[in-house]
Amino acid sequence: MLINQVREKYPKYLWWIAGMIVLLNITAWKLTDNAPQTRLAVVDTSLILNKLPEVNQASQALDTLKAQLAAQLQSKLDAYSLKQEELASNKDKLADLILKDKQAELQQMQKSIQEFQKAANDEFSKKESESLTPIWNNLQLTINNVAKEMGFTHVINSNNQQNPILLYSLESTVINDAVLVKLGLDISQSE
Incomplete structure (x- = not known):
């Protein structure tokens, strides 16, 4: 109706x-x-990065640099503390002009320490980027090539501990071994 x-x-x-x-x-x-049909793959970049000798070499070099910078900073802090204690113990015995000069010295040392800390952080960040960027770029290129060769449309990184990106995947979509083989690494120790 x-x-x-x-x-x-x-x-x-x-x-x-x-x-x-x-x-x-x-x-x-x-x-x-x-x-096109969507095909997902899963890769654990942490697993692969931990197997790359270049990462180990870069990590060792960065650890060495960090230790050198920390030692130099500690040396500056020790000198500052010694100078500060010396000034505190002799404060009453020093003439006003000498006291002001020593206080200005301490301020200059403190400024030097702050500048060194900033420069050390900048230097470490620069070296870290110089060391790891080529490794990341090579890994990304390898993952892209493996995904194309295997016909995957998307590859998901499954190692994000804070906010897991992937909650479920089929075993057949994990391409860690294929990426390791493409990088020329031993897959017999895959986890």
Whole structure:
């Protein structure tokens, strides 16, 4: 009954609307028919990075640099503390001009320590970036190549401990071994 009322009231619009619905359905069917199938893969970059000798070498070099910078900073802090204790113990015995000069020396030492800390942080960050960026770039290129060769449309990094990106995956989609082989590494010790 309702259909008949609509047909009588809107006869030419009804056919137009029906035609549009059919056209949209055909278009949607064609689009999904030609769409590439989504294939996901999972890779654990931490596992792979831990197996790369370049990462170990870079890590050792960065640890050495960090130790050198820390030793130099500690030396400056020790000298500052010694000078501060010396000034505190002789404060009453020193003339005003000498006391002001020693206080200015301490301020200069403190400024030097702050500048060194900033420069040390900058130097460490620069060396870390110089060491690790080529490794990350090579790993990314390798993952891209393996994914293309294996026909995957997406690769998900599964090692994010804070906010896991992946909650479930099929064993057959984990491509760690393929990436390790492509990098020329031993896969017999894969976890």
